[in-house]
Amino acid sequence: MTDTPDPIRPEARAPRGFADRRGPEVAQERRIVRQVSEVYERWGFEALETGAFEYADALGKFLPDADRPNEGVFALQDDDEQWMALRYDHTAPLARFAAQSWETLPKPYRRYAFGPVWRNEKPGPGRFREFVQCDADTVGSDRPEADAEIIAMACEGLQAAGLAEGQAVVRVSNRKLFDGLFEAGGITDPIQRLTALRAIDKFDRLGWEGVAQLLGEGRLDDSGDYTKGANLPLGVASTIEAFLGSASEGTRAETLDAIARSGGLGAAGEAALEELAGIDRALTAMRVDQVTVRFDPTIVRGLEYYTGAVFEAELLLDTTDDKGRPVRFGSIGGGGRYDDLVARFTGQSTPATGFSFGVSRLASALRAAGRAGEVARGPVVVIVFSQDDMQSYLDAVSELRAAGIAAELYLGRAGMKAQMKYADRRNAPAAVMLGGDEIAAGQVTIKDLDAGRAAAAGLADNEAWKAARPGQQTVARADLVSTIRAIIEASSTI
Amino acid sequence: MTDTPDPIRPEARAPRGFADRRGPEVAQERRIVRQVSEVYERWGFEALETGAFEYADALGKFLPDADRPNEGVFALQDDDEQWMALRYDHTAPLARFAAQSWETLPKPYRRYAFGPVWRNEKPGPGRFREFVQCDADTVGSDRPEADAEIIAMACEGLQAAGLAEGQAVVRVSNRKLFDGLFEAGGITDPIQRLTALRAIDKFDRLGWEGVAQLLGEGRLDDSGDYTKGANLPLGVASTIEAFLGSASEGTRAETLDAIARSGGLGAAGEAALEELAGIDRALTAMRVDQVTVRFDPTIVRGLEYYTGAVFEAELLLDTTDDKGRPVRFGSIGGGGRYDDLVARFTGQSTPATGFSFGVSRLASALRAAGRAGEVARGPVVVIVFSQDDMQSYLDAVSELRAAGIAAELYLGRAGMKAQMKYADRRNAPAAVMLGGDEIAAGQVTIKDLDAGRAAAAGLADNEAWKAARPGQQTVARADLVSTIRAIIEASSTI
Structure with a gap:
């Protein structure tokens, strides 16, 4: 060991929010990806790998200032002055690829993909700026069987990765239910609708009382922060209360009936119920039981993106944290129907539906549940x-x-x-x-x-x-x- | 199909130099990676995955202008003003990781890695700005057995991926042979040495005559471009001529003898011969035959990086291009000993040796040779x-x-x-x-x-x-x- 002559040495550290992963952790994530890929291929989904970069306009993010990298993504200017950015999910690249290759693809086009995605956000404990996601999507089918297939396959994939029966539930709803509620209640302002949806998305955490404040004038939280409300008329808010109250642990058909009885759904809402009934029929024909996949009107998910059915996969594992306290894992992934993403490029509405989950998040849940699988041995x-x-x-x-x-x-x-x-x-x-x-x-x-x-x-x-x-x-x-x-x-x- | 209202639509295209890969191609590359990984793990190498970004100073590139992204890499400034860049190989991140984690690592530390690397270079046909490399390295061993192990394992890995015996050869030399030649010839100027090494690196393509011009005053090529030469004294050039002439298709020991006889190697050159003799003993003890791994004094490789043994894996496949013309695949990968990379961070010289190959390049060679393996079937x-x-x-x-x-x-x-x-x-x-x-x-x-x-x-x-x-x-x-x-x-x- 000799000293090098150069006294100016860089510090050996990884950029904030980027993790080094060693043998056993890598092996576990690879096993998950392999097991899920096997399921997805058996269901007829084809692998697709796109490049890490997309042009910023293809990602659909607004560039507020041409001289400044994009908010939320890692962006840079290519030598021809075009902005490009690392993908922040696998859906935007799929939409770009499908639009670009539409003529040569077998239609409907089923594809799955996994790999890192990048988010230029503030890193924190357990919060990374690079993580692996695994997606499956069907582009070009408006059939409810396509949604049902994605949901049923996601359940089989999660079980293949190590979850036992009953350790996950997929909750399904439909974005158009809210469109119908707003329409019927005369709420046309998109900003007001978005604010209301964000409020409803917090139902799980805040309960009806908190949501009601956010649907009304606003809410002061425990830390003293004030959030401005959606200022919905009282009548609309109580329709929403009845709607959210129709959630039950009954069968899918029972939940649909309860939602229908809650009333005020308007034409779009009635159409949404029809779509959900079609998904239920297909799920039942696929022998998907009533406990693994439920309908749940409180699911909002992916506010700006989805146009129909929405899914959320929740882990029901009983685990504990470092200090022995019980931990609820919560959402592991989700998805839904997005019929307008390909149209951004082509102008032609193209139905599409998909599901995505976080591989590292599933890996850590499986570890916490003692279901990480065989430990890789040293030599x-x-x-x-x-x-x-x-x-x-x-x-x-x-x-x-x-x-x-x-x-x-x-x-x-x-x-x-x-x-x-x-x-x-x-x-x-x-x-x-x-x-x-x-x-x-x-x-x-x-x-x-x-x-x-x-x-x-x-x-x-x-x-x-x-x-x-x-x-x-x-x-x-x-x-x-x-x-x-x-x-x-x-x-x-x- | 309905038209969307928004008339401004982005064009659906991937950024230049980034490829979309579909089912069969993805399946082939994954199979290669899996087969090679199995071999590397059986040899006791542990998987490591580092993040896509490294701080620019850790990559060891000079930043000519703080306002401008790095030449050759995709770089951007983090919100704390630090420059970071996407990795352009797996060696620099390994050196950073080893320096950062040295105290907690088992030593020697054997690791393998695969994944995309990014080069911000001009794309062209078959020339991408993102491609998958697969690396294996041993950090912390100065033994010739460590070099021999990397070489023998690389051969086994390439065969596991589908190459038949005799379809690849690894040629081995030692950077210090040139150090010795220059030292003994009184060439001390680093720029002159680098120019001479670059000239010698072209021996394969230009033959001795072209190299001689580049070692002398310079060379006018067929296209009329003039390359300035290294201006070596005639005596040094003829020592190099004799040195390069010692290349033979004999056994490793015979080639070492021939190199020794060519003379003018100086102290560093004699030490290099000793190291190569040690590698030969280890290769022979590992039952690596004399045809699969040869010594070859014309191998230069990795000019600024390597400090000892250097390896180059060459494919010997007879293939044809689209027009039926015979194609020589040439180099598929290489590596060598780099004892100074970890020291950039720690100041402590740390011996290291490794081998890297391009997964897509090997995949296309195997396809061209009709050895791509089973075609993935549709459903x-x-x-x-x-x-x-x-x-x-x-x-x-x-x-x-x-x-x-x-x-x-x-x-x-x-x-x-x-x-x-x-x-x-x-x-x-x-x-x-x-x-x-x-x-x-x-x-x-x-x-x-x-x-x-x-x-x-x-x-x-x-x-x-x-x-x-x-x-x-x-x-x-x-x-x-x-x-x-x-x-x-x-x-x-x-």
């Missing part, structure tokens, strides 16, 4: 004693690998004790020792590091267990692979 | 005749999926003929028809679309084949899965 570590016996070490490593067992030679310059510590940090199931005496005798010494870990964790307190896991044993060199395999198999059943 | 398409029979269609789809066969229901609104065309565009092996009569009779009609494609391709010109593949058949509904499975299996043996 078997072959200890280095002498440069002269390198051939024996390398042969052992290569024999283990040929048997499908991850294995490596220690490549540092440290002594025996440090090598054992290294093997332990690598989460190695075993360390292989080929000293000069062992090589001469045609033997090998194998240290069962899993047994050591189990003993340390108090799992090895009976004599039978100790007899079965001797900790360290010297066996014939020919028995190397079978001995290691026995250790790995014994550990997987602890 | 079986179930035709829709009547809304009333939706339950029968959905049951067929779900039965096929449960049997592990990708299947989908047609979800558009078009008639029978368009649905068949759709199924064909989806590369469906078969279409499933459940008309009212068939449902009533407990039957199903299955159209063998693969047979149709084979007939169209002239593969079905004998009677026995036609008898075995009837094209369209009506079978008992209970035989749906077995009939479809027979079609898929028959097709995989065509």
Whole structure:
């Protein structure tokens, strides 16, 4: 180790909001993506990968100032002066791709995609500026079966990723229900509608009382912040109260009836109920039960984007945080019907529907629920004693690998004790020792590091267990692979 | 289809140099990455994923003008005024991560990574600004076994991805050989050394005559462009000539002998030969043959970066381009030893060595060589005749999926003929028809679309084949899965 001459050194740190992820975490997220992809492909969805950048106008964000990067996205000017930005979801790139390739695509076009998306927002604990999303969408079908298929497939995907039955529920509603409520109540101002929708979106958190204030004059919250209200007429607010009150834990058909009875839905609302009835028929034909997918009028989701059905997937896991307090995981993803996104490019209305979930968020939920799946094992570590016996070490490593067992030679310059510590940090199931005496005798010494870990964790307190896991044993060199395999198999059943 | 009111529409196009990749291409690249990852993990390398952005100073690029994005990278200023840039390789982020996490890492630290890298360069045909690279590196080992392991593992990885034995060669040299040549020749000016190295790097393309001009006064190329030379003394140039002339197709040991005999290597050059001899011993102990990995003094690679051994993997595939002309694929990747990159952050010299290859480049080479592997099949398409029979269609789809066969229901609104065309565009092996009569009779009609494609391709010109593949058949509904499975299996043996 020598000092470099240059005294000006950059600090080794990742930009704020960007995480480094190591082996086990990476393995878990890859497994989720692989399992979900298998389901999506079995349902006839084709993989699509678009580039990280889209032109800013294609992303549909308003550029307030041509000299300034976009709010909320990572944007920069290309050398031809055009603004481009990293994608902030997979839907905008899909809409651009579908519009661009429409003539050559099989229609309807089913595609799935996963990969990082980027948000230029204030990072915080557990809040990243880059995270992996996994999406599936059908473009070019206005059928309720298309919505139902997306919902049913999302449920199967989440289960394939490790969620047990009953650990997730998808709640479904329809954006047009609100269009109908506003229309029938004479609310035409788009800003007033948006303010009201944002208020209703908080029903889950604030309850009716808080929402009522936000639909009326406004609301002062506990921290003293005042939020201006939508100033809806009292009559409209009470129609909305009845509408939200029609939520129930009944069957989908019962919920539809309750919504219809709440009244004041107008023409758009009645059409929305028809669409939901079609989705219900398709879900039932797909044998999707009444508990996994519910109708719920309190779902708002994706205010500016959706034009019909909206879905929200909620985790029902009982988990605890670092301090042992119960944690509700809440929303893991969602989606809905967006019939106008492709039309932004083509001018032709093109029906589309999709579902998206956060892969890291699902991964951490599964970890918290103890359903993360098999822990990735470290490699078997072959200890280095002498440069002269390198051939024996390398042969052992290569024999283990040929048997499908991850294995490596220690490549540092440290002594025996440090090598054992290294093997332990690598989460190695075993360390292989080929000293000069062992090589001469045609033997090998194998240290069962899993047994050591189990003993340390108090799992090895009976004599039978100790007899079965001797900790360290010297066996014939020919028995190397079978001995290691026995250790790995014994550990997987602890 | 209705027109949207907004007349100002963005054009649907991806930014220049960014590609959209669809199903089969995505599947092939994922398969390569999966197969190589399996090998790397079996060799004890741990996955690492870093964020897309690094601080510009961590990437080690010089910022010529604080108001201007970086040359060659996609850079932007964060809201705290710090410049950050998308990674242009996986090595710089690894160096940053290793420096940041050194205390907590098992040492030596073996990691592999794959994912997109971004280059802000002029795009062109086949030249993208975003592409996937796959890297493996060992940080913290100065042993020649570490270099040999990276090389041997790269060879195994390329074969796992589909290259046959003899379709790739890794050529190995050592940067210090040139240090030694320059030292012994009294060339101390770093610019002169760099110019000379760049000239030598063209040996492969220009031969000795062209290199000699570039080592001397300069060279006028065929297009009339003049490149200024390194102005080396004639004596040094002829030492280099002898050095490059020592390249041979002999064993690694023979090449080392020939290089040693060429003379004028200086102290650094002699040390480099020692290192190469150590790598040769380790490669031989790893049973790496003399044809797959060669020593080659003409390899320069990575001028500013490498401090010791350098590797270059070259494809030896015989392929042809669109016009039927023979194409030489050339370099697919490379790497080497870079002992100073972590020291940029820590001030402590930290030995490191690694190998990187371009996933898309390997994918297109494998395609050109007819070794792309199995083509991903489209799903079986179930035709829709009547809304009333939706339950029968959905049951067929779900039965096929449960049997592990990708299947989908047609979800558009078009008639029978368009649905068949759709199924064909989806590369469906078969279409499933459940008309009212068939449902009533407990039957199903299955159209063998693969047979149709084979007939169209002239593969079905004998009677026995036609008898075995009837094209369209009506079978008992209970035989749906077995009939479809027979079609898929028959097709995989065509």
